Amino acid sequence: MDIFFQQIINGLVQGSIYALVALGYTMVYGIMGLINFAHGEVVMIGTLVTITVAGSLIKAGMPVILAGMAGLTASVLVCMALGWGLERIAYRPLRNAPRLTPLITAIGMSIVLQNVAMIIWGRNYLTFPPLLPKVAFEFGGVNFTLVQVIIVVVSALTMGGLLFLVYRTKLGMAMRATAQNPAVASLMGVNINRVIAAAFIIGSALGALAGIMVGSYYEIAHYQMGFMLGLKAFTAAVLGGIGNLAGAMLGGVLLGLIEALGAGYIGDLTGGFLGSHYQDIFAFIVLIVVLMFKPSGLFGEKTGDRA
Amino acid sequence: MAELLLQANNVAKHFGGVKALRDVSLSIRQGEIYGLIGPNGAGKTTFFNCLTGLYIPDGGGFVFNGKPLLADAPHQAAERGIARTFQNIRLFANMTALENVMVGRHVRTNAGVLGAMLQSKATRAEEAAIRQRAMDLLHYVRIESRADDLAKNLSYGDQRRLEIARALATEPKLLCLDEPAAGMNHTETEELRELIDGIRQDGTTILLIEHDVKLVMGLCDRVAVLDYGALVIEDVPAVVQKDQRVIEAYLGA
Amino acid sequence: MNKWLNPRSAFGITLIAVALLALPFVAAMGGQAWVRILNFAILYVFLALGLNIVVGFAGLLDLGYIAFYAVGAYTYALLASPHFGLHWPFWVILPIGAVVACFFGVILGSPTLKLRGDYLAIVTLGFGEIVRIFMNNLNAPINITNGAQGITLIDPVAIGDFKFSNTSQILGISLSGPQKYYYLLLALVILVIIINLRLQNSRVGRAWQAIREDEIAAKAVGIDTRNLKLLAFAMGASFGGVAGGVFSAMQGFVSPESFSLIESIMILAMVVLGGMGHIPGVILGAVLLSILPEALRYGVGPIQMAIFGKMLVDPESLRMLIFGLALVLVMRFKPAGLWPSPERKRELQDAGARNG
Numbered sequence: 001m002d003i004f005f006q007q008i009i010n011g012l013v014q015g016s017i018y019a020l021v022a023l024g025y026t027m028v029y030g031i032m033g034l035i036n037f038a039h040g041e042v043v044m045i046g047t048l049v050t051i052t053v054a055g056s057l058i059k060a061g062m063p064v065i066l067a068g069m070a071g072l073t074a075s076v077l078v079c080m081a082l083g084w085g086l087e088r089i090a091y092r093p094l095r096n097a098p099r100l101t102p103l104i105t106a107i108g109m110s111i112v113l114q115n116v117a118m119i120i121w122g123r124n125y126l127t128f129p130p131l132l133p134k135v136a137f138e139f140g141g142v143n144f145t146l147v148q149v150i151i152v153v154v155s156a157l158t159m160g161g162l163l164f165l166v167y168r169t170k171l172g173m174a175m176r177a178t179a180q181n182p183a184v185a186s187l188m189g190v191n192i193n194r195v196i197a198a199a200f201i202i203g204s205a206l207g208a209l210a211g212i213m214v215g216s217y218y219e220i221a222h223y224q225m226g227f228m229l230g231l232k233a234f235t236a237a238v239l240g241g242i243g244n245l246a247g248a249m250l251g252g253v254l255l256g257l258i259e260a261l262g263a264g265y266i267g268d269l270t271g272g273f274l275g276s277h278y279q280d281i282f283a284f285i286v287l288i289v290v291l292m293f294k295p296s297g298l299f300g301e302k303t304g305d306r307a
Numbered sequence: 308m309a310e311l312l313l314q315a316n317n318v319a320k321h322f323g324g325v326k327a328l329r330d331v332s333l334s335i336r337q338g339e340i341y342g343l344i345g346p347n348g349a350g351k352t353t354f355f356n357c358l359t360g361l362y363i364p365d366g367g368g369f370v371f372n373g374k375p376l377l378a379d380a381p382h383q384a385a386e387r388g389i390a391r392t393f394q395n396i397r398l399f400a401n402m403t404a405l406e407n408v409m410v411g412r413h414v415r416t417n418a419g420v421l422g423a424m425l426q427s428k429a430t431r432a433e434e435a436a437i438r439q440r441a442m443d444l445l446h447y448v449r450i451e452s453r454a455d456d457l458a459k460n461l462s463y464g465d466q467r468r469l470e471i472a473r474a475l476a477t478e479p480k481l482l483c484l485d486e487p488a489a490g491m492n493h494t495e496t497e498e499l500r501e502l503i504d505g506i507r508q509d510g511t512t513i514l515l516i517e518h519d520v521k522l523v524m525g526l527c528d529r530v531a532v533l534d535y536g537a538l539v540i541e542d543v544p545a546v547v548q549k550d551q552r553v554i555e556a557y558l559g560a
Numbered sequence: 561m562n563k564w565l566n567p568r569s570a571f572g573i574t575l576i577a578v579a580l581l582a583l584p585f586v587a588a589m590g591g592q593a594w595v596r597i598l599n600f601a602i603l604y605v606f607l608a609l610g611l612n613i614v615v616g617f618a619g620l621l622d623l624g625y626i627a628f629y630a631v632g633a634y635t636y637a638l639l640a641s642p643h644f645g646l647h648w649p650f651w652v653i654l655p656i657g658a659v660v661a662c663f664f665g666v667i668l669g670s671p672t673l674k675l676r677g678d679y680l681a682i683v684t685l686g687f688g689e690i691v692r693i694f695m696n697n698l699n700a701p702i703n704i705t706n707g708a709q710g711i712t713l714i715d716p717v718a719i720g721d722f723k724f725s726n727t728s729q730i731l732g733i734s735l736s737g738p739q740k741y742y743y744l745l746l747a748l749v750i751l752v753i754i755i756n757l758r759l760q761n762s763r764v765g766r767a768w769q770a771i772r773e774d775e776i777a778a779k780a781v782g783i784d785t786r787n788l789k790l791l792a793f794a795m796g797a798s799f800g801g802v803a804g805g806v807f808s809a810m811q812g813f814v815s816p817e818s819f820s821l822i823e824s825i826m827i828l829a830m831v832v833l834g835g836m837g838h839i840p841g842v843i844l845g846a847v848l849l850s851i852l853p854e855a856l857r858y859g860v861g862p863i864q865m866a867i868f869g870k871m872l873v874d875p876e877s878l879r880m881l882i883f884g885l886a887l888v889l890v891m892r893f894k895p896a897g898l899w900p901s902p903e904r905k906r907e908l909q910d911a912g913a914r915n916g
Contacts (some may be wrong), residue, residue: 031606035678088886099677100621104832107825108887115881119873197799231685231821238682284686291679292671359780397780399773402766410770416763420791423762424755430762439761468677477782525597 002141007230007264013148013217015256021160021233022209022248024203025063029244030179031199034093037106038086040230041113042079042204046223048121049075049127055129059197068131072203076208083204087197117223125222128215138262151213158209161251162202166245171198179243228280235283239290241300250299259281261293310337312481312512318365320353320536327353329537330367331337335481341525342505342544344520346556350536351516352394355485358514359391360384373478385414388480392470393489394516395532400459404469405448407458408441434506444472450504464495471502473510482506483514488522500526524548532556566601575731580746584739595738598649599810601850602745603803608830608846609752609839610799615828616837617765618792619772620673620682623824624688628797630695630819632657632804636707637814640715643706650717661801662794664691669793678712688824695816703827710815717744717809726811748806752799756839759795768792771901835897843898852882 021043028036058064090109135146156264166172177185178195186192191288214222214229232255241250262282290298314337316410320328327350343351356362358369369376377383390411399407416437422430444449448468453461461469466486474482484503488496500522507513511552517523523530530558532543534556540547547553587594607629614622635657639648672683699707716725716737724740755766769783771895779785807815826849834845856879864871864878890898 029678033678035681090892092897093892098836100615100828100832100836101895103890104829105888105891106883108891111880112888115877115884118877118882123874192601214715231689235682235686238679242678256689277697278693281690284690287686288672291675295679296676297679298723300835361779363775378845379911381776381779382782385780390778393777393780397777397866399770399777401773406769410778410783411781413767413770415764420759420762420764420795423758423764428757473781483880501743509652553682 005142007260008142011257012259015253016152017210017213018233018236018248019252022237024207025234026248027199027203033131034102038109040226041110043207043211044226045216046075046079047209050076051126077202080201081199081210087200093106122305125220129221147216158185191257196299241297244299247299312337314370319366320364331538333531333541339528342523343516344529344535349533385477390474390477391480391483395483396466398458403455405454408444408472408476409437411473412437414477446536469471481512485516488519530552586741597854601847602749604801604850605843605846606749607827608671609756610796612831614796614840617766617768622684623681624684626819626824627691628661628848629804631661632801633808633814635660636805636808637711637714643711654706657805658798662798665794665797669790684824685793692816712813714812835900838901843901862876
């Protein structure tokens with residue numbers, strides 16, 4: 001039973017990260033119907049910028065807490081600029097292009113960002129600076145660390161803030177209106193370009209946060225780390241019903257839990273036939289099964305809230 | 308009395324709490340032009356969608372040509388001989404007018420992948436026949452000069468005609484037209500009336516949803532009126548026109 | 561067919577045929593590596609045309625196409641290598657590979673084809689990953705795929721004693737292994753092109769296009785959309801299976817690494833960048849995107865040396881960077897692809913005719 005609760009904790013932490021990244025996908029998809037394949041790369045760049053900024057400041061003798069704040073700020077700003085730039089340069093000219101055109105552009109941008117990152121940061125794994133003290137707790141036979149607690153708490157707060165933004169502010173209303181019907185929204189005086197840019201910028205900021213969490217959690221980073229993370233997060237968004245904010249959050253957490261429990265129990269379940277290296281297939285098998293029975297995801301409805 | 312082609316028996320459909328169709332029963336005879344009218348939102352198009360398999364009725368069903376129609380099987384409705392047009396024209400926009408009609412021949416032809424790969428004699432003969440029949444139908448609706456234009460580049464009136472030609476290509480026993488005169492001027496409506504009358508003369512039964520009451524009363528043999536999803540009356544135009552409930556339904560709306 | 565008899569077209573076709581036949585000898589002057597690059601270009605044309613049936617004709621976004629290629633490749637590898645001690649002839653295995661891939665296509669397609677566009681995309685993507693992960697791990701407890709090490713010593717294509725793997729003399733001309741594969745691939749791909757062309761202008765091809773344009777209207781005229789989508793999916797999968805078999809034989813080695821998601825994405829990029837649904841465009845896209853990274857591989861390093869006198873940037877990443885930028889730029893300035901179907905041109909002509 002201890003393994004069960006341990007895996008629940010692990011899954012919750014991983015799931016919070018998926019959820020933050022999934023929000024970036026789902027916001028953009030909800031508003032413009034685009035799978036922004038390059039979003040995983042934005043997250044990766046968020047991690048690597050933090051390593052460079054915080055790492056070199058710590059080396060220069062700055063207190064860890066200040067260096068961490070500086071790294072966080074730099075990373076969020078760089079990612080926001082990157083998200084804005086992606087939309088402005090790559091996607092905006094393609095608003096009226098055939099449906100698959102922006103998808104290929106997104107793939108192209110993903111390749112570009114990955115290789116730019118490789119040119120800047122090199123091929124090797126980088127160590128993420130220890131921004132948080134290594135404190136571990138034990139509670140009823142289950143172990144968890146300060147980093148894990150912070151990841152879950154910060155994710156929850158951030159997501160709460162996002163929900164407030166989308167459902168309680170004017171910008172949020174404009175976003176929801178655009179998601180429902182861009183043409184009508186623009187007739188009502190909504191500046192579509194600004195709304196779309198905002199979706200990219202906010203999504204990228206969340207991505208930067210997620211990137212820092214991944215770095216703190218796994219303590220290493222690499223120019224290719226964004227790809228699989230992005231893929232899983234996108235899967236989580238679809239699982240929850242893409243375009244739906246709450247769906248992305250729950251989908252992310254659910255995916256994290258399924259993976260953790262799956263990896264913990266797959267050996268027992270299959271009598272040792274399949275080992276934990278099959279962890280990565282759970283995400284996809286669950287996705288396929290869910291979509292067979294709920295073709296628009298767990299919480300997706302054609303007329304539901306989309307932002 | 309002519310034979311019955313279609314019987315609707317207590318067809319019901321609701322969306323959430325809204326009852327779009329309340330136990331509608333009506334019958335269409337072989338060879339007639341049957342009008343279905345009613346105020347906006349009365350359930351006419353919902354009835355069409357149930358009949359052609361796009362919606363599954365929540366109650367009741369249809370008997371067509373002596374046999375029940377399967378629910379939720381649009382392609383089978385076409386195969387049984389029910390063809391339709393759409394209120395907001397649905398053509399294959401990036402295919403030519405001719406290709407649109409050729410697609411309509413799909414259900415009456417057989418060539419498969421193997422035939423296409425091998426270009427067997429039978430396949431080539433069938434392909435030539437499809438093309439010929441499609442040309443004939445374009446001629447029939449008098450837009451043969453636009454055969455090689457993309458459907459999206461046709462004028463509105465020609466698009467309506469093309470949609471009818473595509474429906475006719477499936478060799479329907481019953482042709483369902485959903486507001487074919489919508490957005491047409493007087494001359495175009497007159498031409499449409501001639502076209503519909505001609506199709507009936509050539510042996511196809513017609514079910515017509517229309518807002519233009521004058522067109523319906525002048526063209527149809529019998530008319531049914533729907534209001535709030537329920538059948539108000541089903542009779543010859545002269546009787547329907549004088550019916551107090553119909554007048555109220557229209558004025559009330 | 562009449563236009564084939566037109567002397568100008570006949571001349572053009574002869575010219576292309578001669579060029580295609582002479583190409584491996586020209587390429588060989590730069591070394592056998594260039595012949596291999598040509599072979600891969602043809603193999604990608606093959607794959608892109610297979611995916612074009614699914615994406616271009618039927619409008620189904622498939623991001624896991626490489627899985628079918630992998631299934632074909634492993635089918636060949638397992639039936640013609642020392643791994644299980646089986647050495648079946650290639651003309652038996654290729655059809656088996658096609659059937660097995662087709663079977664997988666139906667298994668995946670039948671429950672998922674009702675999903676709308678982007679949901680289908682992610683499901684196919686997931687399927688591709690599942691297949692790859694299984695290939696990576698099915699070496700225990702029973703060793704089926706030999707895991708990440710892959711399967712080696714796969715039999716080359718052979719007709720009797722005539723092996724495609726080594727150099728031999730034919731009519732006094734010396735033909736290397738890659739050159740022989742070139743002609744085999746060329747023959748296969750011509751067959752695939754003919755099948756594609758014939759399908760496009762057939763009853764089934766029109767039905768696919770109708771589904772892509774408006775699924776509801778397609779149903780209303782009696783098209784069984786579910787079965788036809790499944791047919792497109794299964795056909796695309798079979799093509800992938802055959803291509804995988806040829807790949808296996810030509811390489812003599814397969815491992816899960818060759819079947820990653822980026823390969824699926826690459827093939828999709830070929831289809832879209834060339835001109836989705838338009839066969840000459842797809843061929844162009846496949847040739848360009850398969851040769852461009854290779855040409856860059858040979859070009860990027862020396863050019864840097866020539867300009868800066870030293871290697872400023874890792875050539876491998878610079879090459880992929882240029883590749884990614886090329887994708888973005890083509891889509892920016894040619895959103896319908898480099899060589900879209902004449903439908904677009906026809907549209908412009910129509911507009912011109914009406915105005916003039």
